[in-house]
Amino acid sequence: MPRLLAILLLLAAFPAVAQDFGPPWTTALSATHPLVGRIWSPAEGRYLRQQDLSDRLGKADIVLLGERHDNPDHHRLQTWALEKIIAAGRHPALAFEMIGPERKAAFDSRRAAAPDDIDGLGEALDWAHSNWPDWNQYRPLFALAVAAHLPVRPANLSKETVQTIARGMPVGDDAKRGYGIDQPLPEFLFAPMAEEIRQSHCGRLPERAVSPMVDVQRARDRVMALALMTDAPEGAVLIAGAGHTRADRGVPLHLRVLAPGRPVFSLAFIEVDDDRADPASYGEAYGAATPPFDAVWFTPRATDDDPCAEMERLMQRKAMDRKSER
Numbered sequence: 001m002p003r004l005l006a007i008l009l010l011l012a013a014f015p016a017v018a019q020d021f022g023p024p025w026t027t028a029l030s031a032t033h034p035l036v037g038r039i040w041s042p043a044e045g046r047y048l049r050q051q052d053l054s055d056r057l058g059k060a061d062i063v064l065l066g067e068r069h070d071n072p073d074h075h076r077l078q079t080w081a082l083e084k085i086i087a088a089g090r091h092p093a094l095a096f097e098m099i100g101p102e103r104k105a106a107f108d109s110r111r112a113a114a115p116d117d118i119d120g121l122g123e124a125l126d127w128a129h130s131n132w133p134d135w136n137q138y139r140p141l142f143a144l145a146v147a148a149h150l151p152v153r154p155a156n157l158s159k160e161t162v163q164t165i166a167r168g169m170p171v172g173d174d175a176k177r178g179y180g181i182d183q184p185l186p187e188f189l190f191a192p193m194a195e196e197i198r199q200s201h202c203g204r205l206p207e208r209a210v211s212p213m214v215d216v217q218r219a220r221d222r223v224m225a226l227a228l229m230t231d232a233p234e235g236a237v238l239i240a241g242a243g244h245t246r247a248d249r250g251v252p253l254h255l256r257v258l259a260p261g262r263p264v265f266s267l268a269f270i271e272v273d274d275d276r277a278d279p280a281s282y283g284e285a286y287g288a289a290t291p292p293f294d295a296v297w298f299t300p301r302a303t304d305d306d307p308c309a310e311m312e313r314l315m316q317r318k319a320m321d322r323k324s325e326r
Contacts, residue, residue, distance in 0.1 A: 026072040029301035033272040039297050040279040042290040047279075053267070053295060057081055058088030060265035061235045062228050064251060066242030066293065067269055070133050071302040074269040079140045081267060082237060086148050090234055094145045095155035095227040097220075097240035098132045099125060102158050111152070118143045141239060155227040155238060157220055165219055168212045180222035180254060181215045189249060192287050193217060196243070202308035220244065225254035229262070242268040246292040268293040271301040 025031050039048040048056075057063055065081055067074040085092060099107065103125050110117070110124035121142055122128075122135040132138070145152050157165075157179075164171055165181070176182040185193070197213045198205060205213065221244055228236040228251070244250045247266045255264050268291065270282055279298070283290040 025300050026076065027300040027302045029304060030272050030274055031300040033274065033298075033300070034277055035272050035279060035298040036300055037298065038279070039295055040291070041295055042280065042283070042293065045280070045290075048295060053081075053297075054084040054088075056265055056295070057084050057267070058090065059263065061263045062232075062255065062259075062265070063092070063235070063237045064245035064264065064266040065237060065239055065269075066245030066266065067239070068271060068302070069241060071269070071271060071299060072137050073299045073302075075137045075141065077269050077297055077299070078239060079144060082141065082144055085237060086144070086150075091148070091150065092234055093151040093153055093228070093232045093236040094141070095153040095224065095236055095238045096138075097156050097224065097238070097244065098127075098130065098138065099152075099154035100156045100158050101154045102160075104154050107152065111146075115146060118146060121146075138239075151232075153227045153236075155224045155240065157216070157223055161219070162216055165216045166209070166212050178222075179215075179219035181218050185214070185218070190214060193249075195287070202311050204311065217243075221250050222254050224251045225258055229255065229259045242270070242293075246286060247294055248288065248292040265295075266293045267295045267297065269297050269299055272298050 025036070030036065039050065039053050040046075041048050063081070063085060065078045067078060082094070106124040106126075107121060110120050114120050118139060119135075122139065127135045127138075142152070144150075161171070165179075171179070173182065184190070193214045194210050197210050197217070201213075224238055224240060224244060228238055238245065238251065240251070245266045245268060246252070247264075252264055252266060255262065270291065273282070276282060279296065280290040282296065283292065286292050
């Protein structure tokens with residue numbers, strides 16, 4: 001049986017996301033916003049049909065699917081996109097920001113021993129203690145990878161490496177070159193990345209820690225790019241936070257250096273803002289005139305919780321715990 005036919009049969013048997021994706025949404029905040037469910041092409045300044053998007057996904061060699069981690073609909077849309085890529089006859093490697101290299105051996109071993117045990121893969125990844133959102137949000141992606149026999153790859157630094165770089169400790173010249181942090185960034189790239197780091201830490205990060213954290217971000221982007229281009233003759237798909245997938249820098253910047261000429265398509269899933277009805281205006285959150293992606297799919301919001309308020313509560317709890325230990 002031809003491989004494409006076999007894959008299509010697998011997809012037919014697999015519980016798929018609806019062909020015409022839309023309501024009911026899993027998330028509900030601003031679900032009636034006029035942009036919800038619409039797909040925008042920033043470069044063209046126009047909306048796309050789902051079929052247009054499906055065609056572009058199928059033609060790209062490398063596809064980046066940028067999410068907000070805690071939005072369940074973003075993971076549903078990622079599964080939809082991966083289905084379309086497979087249905088186009090592709091057999092891509094599937095790389096996850098959520099998997100570090102230290103879990104690869106356990107994952108591969110569990111998959112070889114019990115390939116149909118999807119939840120066992122989550123156990124092998126120790127997902128319950130990983131600080132990523134609930135396993136069930138990502139489970140359909142892993143299930144689809146198993147059904148279509150896709151290679152699954154880690155696409156992040158080890159926790160030890162993150163800590164080493166973040167603390168400004170030496171990592172060795174070869175490692176620096178491998179992580180793409182052996183040369184300083186030009187100011188036009190460093191300045192906005194540094195500001196993003198400050199904002200993401202709610203202004204609580206000491207200034208001396210900003211530059212090392214920029215290096216962590218750069219190293220993560222390089223490792224993701226390497227995961228997508230190494231031994232991937234049929235292309236690759238990345239599951240990662242949208243900040244890593246922006247087309248003006250992040251992973252695409254590294255891909256342009258490491259794999260020039262390979263078609264890359266970056267699709268971001270973006271939550272709507274009640275104060276914004278113009279799709280181009282969503283670029284402001286990324287410091288750009290328009291969203292820095294090849295396409296944007298707008299969704300309802302998962303939460304209106306203030307992440308900085310939550311960070312403040314967490315820091316207060318830690319301070320109280322330290323005080324009680326004295």
